[in-house]
Amino acid sequence: MNNNFRILLPILSLAVLLGAVFYLQPRAMSYFGLNLLFNLAVPIALATIAQMMIMMVNDIDLSIGTFVSFVACVTATYLNDTPLLGAAILAAAILAYAGLGALIHVRQLPAIVVTLGMSFVWGGLAVLLLPSPGGAAPGWIRTLMTVKPPFVPMAVVACVIIAGATHLLIMRSATGTLLRAVGGNMQAVARSGWSVTRLKAGAYGLAGLFGVLSGMCLVGLTTSADANIALRYTLLSIAGVILGGGEFVGGRVSPVGAVIGALTLALAGSFLSFMRLSPDWQIGAQGAILILVLAVRLVFSRRGRKWREAKNG
Amino acid sequence: DTSDKRIALSNNYAGNSWRQAMLQSWAKVGDKAVEDGIVAAADAFTTSENQATEQAAQIQNLILQGYDAIVLNAASPTALNGAVKEACDAGIVVVSFDGIVTEPCAWRIAVDFKEMGRQQVEYLASRLPDGGNLLEIRGLAGVFVDDEIHAGIEQGVEEFPQFEIVGSVHGDWAQDVAQKAVAGILPSLPEIDGVVTQGGDGYGAAQAIKAAGRDTPIIVMGNRQDEMKWWAEARDASGYETLSLSIAPGVGTLAFWVAQQVLDGAEVPKDLTVPFLTVTQDTLDETLASTPEGSVANVEYSLEDAKAVIADAK
Amino acid sequence: MDNTVVTTITSLPKRPWFWAFAASALAFIATLSLTEGGGGGELLAAALTFASFSAIVGIGQMFVITLGPGNVDLSIPSTMTLAGTLSLKFMHGAAGLVLPGLGIALAVGLGAGIFNYLLIRLLRIPPIIATLSASFLYQSLAIWSNRGLRVKPPQILADFTTGSVAGVPNLTILGILLAVISWIVLERSIFGRWISAFGQNTRAARLSGVPVEAVRAITYVSSAVFASLTGYLLASFSGGAALNMGTEYLLISIAVVVIGGCSIAGGNSNVPGIWGGALLMFLIVSMLNSYGLGAGVRLIMTGTIIIAIVAAASGKDRSA
Amino acid sequence: MQLATGTGDPDPDVPLVALSDARVHFGAVRALDGVSLTVRPGECVGLVGHNGAGKSTAVNVINGGLTPTAGSVQYTMSDGSTGTGAQMARAAGIRSVFQELSLCPNLTVLENLRIPHRDLSGPGWRKRAARRISRTLDRIFPGHRIEPGMTVGDLTLAERQMVEIAAGFAEGKNSARLVILDEPTSSLDASIARQLLDQVRRFCAEGGAVIFISHMLGEVFDVATRIDVMKDGKIIASRPAGEFTQQGLIDAMGHVASEKTEALVAVQKAESFGEEVLRTPEGLSARRGEIVGLAGLAGHGQAETLARFFMSRSGGYGQIKEPEVAFVAGDRTRDGIMPLWSILRNLTLTHLPGLTRRTLVDRDEERALADDWKAKIGIRTGNMDNPILSLSGGNQQKVLFARALASSAPIVVMDDPMRGVDVGTKQEAYDRIRREAAAGRTFLWYSTETEEVCRCDRVFVFRTGRISAELSGDAINEENILAASFEMQEAAE
Numbered sequence A: 001m002n003n004n005f006r007i008l009l010p011i012l013s014l015a016v017l018l019g020a021v022f023y024l025q026p027r028a029m030s031y032f033g034l035n036l037l038f039n040l041a042v043p044i045a046l047a048t049i050a051q052m053m054i055m056m057v058n059d060i061d062l063s064i065g066t067f068v069s070f071v072a073c074v075t076a077t078y079l080n081d082t083p084l085l086g087a088a089i090l091a092a093a094i095l096a097y098a099g100l101g102a103l104i105h106v107r108q109l110p111a112i113v114v115t116l117g118m119s120f121v122w123g124g125l126a127v128l129l130l131p132s133p134g135g136a137a138p139g140w141i142r143t144l145m146t147v148k149p150p151f152v153p154m155a156v157v158a159c160v161i162i163a164g165a166t167h168l169l170i171m172r173s174a175t176g177t178l179l180r181a182v183g184g185n186m187q188a189v190a191r192s193g194w195s196v197t198r199l200k201a202g203a204y205g206l207a208g209l210f211g212v213l214s215g216m217c218l219v220g221l222t223t224s225a226d227a228n229i230a231l232r233y234t235l236l237s238i239a240g241v242i243l244g245g246g247e248f249v250g251g252r253v254s255p256v257g258a259v260i261g262a263l264t265l266a267l268a269g270s271f272l273s274f275m276r277l278s279p280d281w282q283i284g285a286q287g288a289i290l291i292l293v294l295a296v297r298l299v300f301s302r303r304g305r306k307w308r309e310a311k312n313g
Numbered sequence B: 001d002t003s004d005k006r007i008a009l010s011n012n013y014a015g016n017s018w019r020q021a022m023l024q025s026w027a028k029v030g031d032k033a034v035e036d037g038i039v040a041a042a043d044a045f046t047t048s049e050n051q052a053t054e055q056a057a058q059i060q061n062l063i064l065q066g067y068d069a070i071v072l073n074a075a076s077p078t079a080l081n082g083a084v085k086e087a088c089d090a091g092i093v094v095v096s097f098d099g100i101v102t103e104p105c106a107w108r109i110a111v112d113f114k115e116m117g118r119q120q121v122e123y124l125a126s127r128l129p130d131g132g133n134l135l136e137i138r139g140l141a142g143v144f145v146d147d148e149i150h151a152g153i154e155q156g157v158e159e160f161p162q163f164e165i166v167g168s169v170h171g172d173w174a175q176d177v178a179q180k181a182v183a184g185i186l187p188s189l190p191e192i193d194g195v196v197t198q199g200g201d202g203y204g205a206a207q208a209i210k211a212a213g214r215d216t217p218i219i220v221m222g223n224r225q226d227e228m229k230w231w232a233e234a235r236d237a238s239g240y241e242t243l244s245l246s247i248a249p250g251v252g253t254l255a256f257w258v259a260q261q262v263l264d265g266a267e268v269p270k271d272l273t274v275p276f277l278t279v280t281q282d283t284l285d286e287t288l289a290s291t292p293e294g295s296v297a298n299v300e301y302s303l304e305d306a307k308a309v310i311a312d313a314k
Numbered sequence C: 001m002d003n004t005v006v007t008t009i010t011s012l013p014k015r016p017w018f019w020a021f022a023a024s025a026l027a028f029i030a031t032l033s034l035t036e037g038g039g040g041g042e043l044l045a046a047a048l049t050f051a052s053f054s055a056i057v058g059i060g061q062m063f064v065i066t067l068g069p070g071n072v073d074l075s076i077p078s079t080m081t082l083a084g085t086l087s088l089k090f091m092h093g094a095a096g097l098v099l100p101g102l103g104i105a106l107a108v109g110l111g112a113g114i115f116n117y118l119l120i121r122l123l124r125i126p127p128i129i130a131t132l133s134a135s136f137l138y139q140s141l142a143i144w145s146n147r148g149l150r151v152k153p154p155q156i157l158a159d160f161t162t163g164s165v166a167g168v169p170n171l172t173i174l175g176i177l178l179a180v181i182s183w184i185v186l187e188r189s190i191f192g193r194w195i196s197a198f199g200q201n202t203r204a205a206r207l208s209g210v211p212v213e214a215v216r217a218i219t220y221v222s223s224a225v226f227a228s229l230t231g232y233l234l235a236s237f238s239g240g241a242a243l244n245m246g247t248e249y250l251l252i253s254i255a256v257v258v259i260g261g262c263s264i265a266g267g268n269s270n271v272p273g274i275w276g277g278a279l280l281m282f283l284i285v286s287m288l289n290s291y292g293l294g295a296g297v298r299l300i301m302t303g304t305i306i307i308a309i310v311a312a313a314s315g316k317d318r319s320a
Numbered sequence D: 001m002q003l004a005t006g007t008g009d010p011d012p013d014v015p016l017v018a019l020s021d022a023r024v025h026f027g028a029v030r031a032l033d034g035v036s037l038t039v040r041p042g043e044c045v046g047l048v049g050h051n052g053a054g055k056s057t058a059v060n061v062i063n064g065g066l067t068p069t070a071g072s073v074q075y076t077m078s079d080g081s082t083g084t085g086a087q088m089a090r091a092a093g094i095r096s097v098f099q100e101l102s103l104c105p106n107l108t109v110l111e112n113l114r115i116p117h118r119d120l121s122g123p124g125w126r127k128r129a130a131r132r133i134s135r136t137l138d139r140i141f142p143g144h145r146i147e148p149g150m151t152v153g154d155l156t157l158a159e160r161q162m163v164e165i166a167a168g169f170a171e172g173k174n175s176a177r178l179v180i181l182d183e184p185t186s187s188l189d190a191s192i193a194r195q196l197l198d199q200v201r202r203f204c205a206e207g208g209a210v211i212f213i214s215h216m217l218g219e220v221f222d223v224a225t226r227i228d229v230m231k232d233g234k235i236i237a238s239r240p241a242g243e244f245t246q247q248g249l250i251d252a253m254g255h256v257a258s259e260k261t262e263a264l265v266a267v268q269k270a271e272s273f274g275e276e277v278l279r280t281p282e283g284l285s286a287r288r289g290e291i292v293g294l295a296g297l298a299g300h301g302q303a304e305t306l307a308r309f310f311m312s313r314s315g316g317y318g319q320i321k322e323p324e325v326a327f328v329a330g331d332r333t334r335d336g337i338m339p340l341w342s343i344l345r346n347l348t349l350t351h352l353p354g355l356t357r358r359t360l361v362d363r364d365e366e367r368a369l370a371d372d373w374k375a376k377i378g379i380r381t382g383n384m385d386n387p388i389l390s391l392s393g394g395n396q397q398k399v400l401f402a403r404a405l406a407s408s409a410p411i412v413v414m415d416d417p418m419r420g421v422d423v424g425t426k427q428e429a430y431d432r433i434r435r436e437a438a439a440g441r442t443f444l445w446y447s448t449e450t451e452e453v454c455r456c457d458r459v460f461v462f463r464t465g466r467i468s469a470e471l472s473g474d475a476i477n478e479e480n481i482l483a484a485s486f487e488m489q490e491a492a493e
Ligand SMILES: Nc1ncnc2c1ncn2[C@@H]1O[C@H](COP(=O)(O)OP(=O)(O)OP(=O)(O)O)[C@@H](O)[C@H]1O
Pocket: B013, B015, B016, B017, B018, B019, B050, B098, B099, B140, B143, B145, B172, B173, B174, B175, B198, B199, B200, B201, B222, B224, B246, B247, C148, C242, C243
């Protein structure tokens, strides 16, 4: 019950924002328009899912932005020039993520520090790979990202697939349940004989995997990479998870919400440019709109709280 | 006739004086053009962080809004190619300047950043024929402009082998970052004879060197008013001489006129170059007088200037 | 007597801040080994000066981070920029206005802190997003108010921020003073207990009579005030406010807190570690620059060193 | 319906688990100091002892969660083979219901079953899990209102405890053969506790075994076939339940339970109370020096009423030297404990303003206060600077008690404060409450134990979030309370 309610808010925010965008710019209400509105949200959605995997086990990842940048650099160079080597590097990066998860748990390190440190490391590797912007997207990724399915644009299809697949994986599957349990009550999981180290490594590994997908998607859209290409994703992804109804601790996350949160963030940017504000205030308006979207939630979460209070007496 | 055409400026960063001067020049020239009925709109759009992804989204939104031309200072020469291609496919004229894009369908108003780096060393060679030790202050790692200017400086050092770069730091094009980085590396460096910069970091370097109690070397400046003022004061006090060079923020207005010309049906080559703005010992007072306090030396371009630049390129 | 000295020394590595200072010392020595010991005084003075800025914002950030998961102040950079911009514009180089200028800067901090808190409290926006959103507004305000024009600070203020007493930079004295006060507040005062209780279990704190809302409000306000003070000092120190002057302090403020050994789960803070972290962040970059390493390698090494320090410092038992 | 009690017919002579001379040391603390114990099929072992005696530690050793420093633990599988270690313990069908709840509040009831029941995976696991848990819940707690799809965080404490108990008894790949219940009834009201006791008896009758830990000796006598008494890490007596008397048991545990207590319980005359000091919108009221009880079935709004009252009398924005109310939490981890702090700091938190001189905490005075209360209430620790989490559950609860009583607040709100406190300590606490009340303090006391409620001067019975009866004087008795709590349900049935 409660879970369903949690997901209603993000959906509502998105719907309101989409309505506003359509009102300001009716042209957006088309196959072409929807694709333009949402296609750059696909890599953000993937990065948000990656962040969600980490937040699911009560950690936070400050390196996802630089990691996606690093992946983008690998994709635009090695994966394009020597696909096998490129794939091996990306696989190693995922393993590195999993290893970090294990290390963080075994040595009881604060994840925020380790990932902060890793953000420098990934950033450094990216700069080494591409000191200057360049590289090229492998053709197949480019094709995949620009394919035009009938009726519904690729961006929307991709978001639905991402949301659906991760929902099945995290919310429905037995393994996903265990992963969320680590966030809810790690001790209980350990007491039942599960290896929390392995589970944490798994969650981090999944984050790495979705980070890799995000980077590849991004290059598919931009056609080339640079070392700073996705720095913003760190904050965007955290904001996306929260907008989607996730919480920092307690394993309370929602993959569908996360994807919707990412879409909302992307849409908020578009909404602003349709408003044609003075450049002085365009940056401030980004803040204002975030505040507004979250304030809309307030009305509903107030009601939600009352409802819960009434229920629990 | 372009009186019903709408032109948009897509800018990826507003967080420094250079970009602010650029936006102001744009507003000044653009508003005038709208008033005069030359174009229907000249709107400026800016994103918060210097990020290609955000700018790509912005360009896509501009496409949706149906602008006829997009003037672009790009966050990345390549990472926007996808969005730029989409714009071209939608029949929109794309003109990039300062931060140019490599997508062939777009126009480029380029500054020879490499030459800007090389000339700094050349100037130092004219001042210090015996050569000496150089400190290089770079910009933001991984950004095109930084790499280009750096390459130019390296080329200059090759050309004038009497110079050696003994230290290199990243100042991220921010005064305080440069000051901090220079202060950190100075203690381990020998005597410095010259400082080569990327613009806007000279004042910070001068401060750090002064704080370390060293003699001020020849610091190549970047046209910031505070730098030039410092330079003028040092000149009056002790005859300090140096050179200052940077790209003028007003280049955006040149791009505006180029876009207007393309929309007007004029035949414009895809690649145009503009000279960067150089301030020498002789022009210092004059430039300083015309630069608002705390801003950047600037020139704005007119339709005639644009036509001249186009004609030159043919 | 001897015994206590020995136990103090052997228990040093267990102190969370020990490793930050140890690593700073190593970086310092490594840098100087390039010049066979020359320039040590210079490097130390520079480190102390620049670490002061990071330390002051770091202290504010620490107050916030101690409140527990999800509490981070992302508006520090833009608060710095806004405070620097408005106060320098107001003073416009006039020596007589130094104190009113400081007042303006602090008022900016106060306002920003209260605004952040209201977003968190009234609109119930998670702090990370509230401060992020607010930071955009502050940045716009700064742009709107002065368009990035660099106004020179009054000479007397510039002299103060770059000056020193008996070889110790004024800024460092100020930074240490603030650190000592914060340390007393956190360790000895009732307010420190309350922050710590808030960070461990907000609900239980409330039920134990802790005025949690006041604690949270004061915490966010002090973070913003520390940021605005730093903005004022930094702008005066570097010859004017720039729109991007705070940018790098976003990561630095978080880094010095966590490197210094503040438990990120909240409820535990550690003031000396802030200075350790601040010195380290400066000295690492100086060392790697001095060795002529490129940006890529430098970033990688910085990250590795940060991780190595927490790995070394993480005795499993960190309770206060 | 058939209960899951393992396969084949259990041989009552082969012990399910055998502990021999197990020792566990935490630093200087000898939590277990040479414990030998065997549990056979069909047995229900009642494990009793004072707070910190080592009961929970023994549980953790038996279920394999803790490896003893010395001694051995051996399990016998249903096929007769033996083994050691946590994995073997699981394979042998050893299940635990822990004192500190070990559910994940973010998961649903059925998802929580997935954690201990490792065989739940693959397609259709949700359906199987839902069936498994609801079948067990129906069987043990008929009339419960728990759906498998409910999120655990939304359940009341009692409901959570029920889920956990059900998970312990539910069938699975390795069906339950020994279920360890560590204070399972501490947050259950009487009727549900009775359902649980019935289940334990049934389970043992069908060949299962149970270790039952409780401070409510009545319950232990009710179900146990054998009672083991622990004291300071040792088992000091182990006899069939019939050979103990309640008093004998208390004596064996080493507490001097005073006969005088009954006298102290004597209810004061209404006239002797002071003026009315509180009245809530729900209709709850209390006078100075009065002990007001809140009764009713668990989860009918008592805790919420208390919390609301507390919030209304204490501010989020300011605290004065003399707080109006102090709170004693029942749900320790959620509402009470500061996990990173020492015992000392946990104890003095509420009274801090009184210990503060010019905003600085007077540490000598703080220590004096803490030492004073350590002695008064008997907190079993060598050093008040030890972390709070090193205390046993009952001792943590004492610290929370002391936290509130040490303050100068004229009203003390207690949310089931005796949860997990041993008999002797309880007795002392009752005395203390009585004395404080006589000195003019007012107590609002919610308890799941009718016996405790009966000690109050006035009782409000709650049903579905409302006050259904106000009892005072002789009217306060189990019958009336039960009648008022059940009225509607009975009418409905
Ligand atoms: N953060 C940045 N990212 C990308 N390009 C930048 C950035 N900052 C400046 N540039 C580019 O560097 C060139 C020169 O601008 P510069 O940075 O020197 O001005 P500035 O230093 O920011 O001015 P000031 O320091 O006075 O605010 C321009 O091409 C500009 O677009």
